[in-house]
Amino acid sequence: MAGSFCTECGSPTELRVPEGDNRERAVCTSCGHIRYVNPNVVVGCIVEAGDQLLLCKRAIEPALGRWTFPAGYLECNESSPAGAARETLEESDAEVEILGLHAALDIPHISQLYMVYRARLVGTHFGPGEESSEVKLVDLDDIPWADLAFPSVATALRLYADDRAEGTHRSHMGTIQWNGQGSRFDIDQYDLLGHLAR
Numbered sequence: 403m404a405g406s407f408c409t410e411c412g413s414p415t416e417l418r419v420p421e422g423d424n425r426e427r428a429v430c431t432s433c434g435h436i437r438y439v440n441p442n443v444v445v446g447c448i449v450e451a452g453d454q455l456l457l458c459k460r461a462i463e464p465a466l467g468r469w470t471f472p473a474g475y476l477e478c479n480e481s482s483p484a485g486a487a488r489e490t491l492e493e494s495d496a497e498v499e500i501l502g503l504h505a506a507l508d509i510p511h512i513s514q515l516y517m518v519y520r521a522r523l524v525g526t527h528f529g530p531g532e533e534s535s536e537v538k539l540v541d542l543d544d545i546p547w548a549d550l551a552f553p554s555v556a557t558a559l560r561l562y563a564d565d566r567a568e569g570t571h572r573s574h575m576g577t578i579q580w581n582g583q584g585s586r587f588d589i590d591q592y593d594l595l596g597h598l599a600r
């Protein structure tokens with residue numbers, strides 16, 4: 403946070419390890435306010451409609467034109483399943499019932515935690531919200547694996563498809579890690595570490 407300013411008093415901040423802490427923070431040089439920066443939680447839903455899943459084509463960057471299940475940042479004072487249902491309504495105009503936790507996926511290199519829920523489409527209505535150009539139901543065999551938006555999306559859908567192939571639903575946890583080769587935008591360059599499912 404070099405060159406940043408205190409959110410409380412507007413004075414310059416400096417990077418230093420506060421007393422009793424163990425890593426650098428932006429600390430105000432005037433009032434001593436400490437700025438803590440913590441990971442973001444992304445919440446989303448894999449929405450089931452019969453045997454099909456609801457997918458959205460992104461109308462915004464990043465990953466413009468690529469496919470995802472509805473997901474976005476959890477808001478303050480919001481539970482993660484409520485946030486997942488809200489994002490689903492915003493991006494796909496679909497009302498859902500949360501059925502359970504599908505996956506908690508850590509992505510440390512971008513400081514994100516994905517909380518992906520399995521949900522059921524209530525009724526039959528859906529359509530593109532502001533951040534989507536198209537929303538559709540797809541069969542598992544028609545998931546556009548080569549055109550998915552993010553490694554997190556591909557990982558969550560792969561785990562889901564594997565479960566479905568075995569006729570089960572499980573809750574998964576794991577860490578998504580770039581293998582250090584090729585492009586960070588290439589989904590094939592990611593590993594799922596510490597995968598547990600039950």
Ligand SMILES: [Zn+2]
Binds near residue numbers: 435
């Ligand atoms: Zn200050």
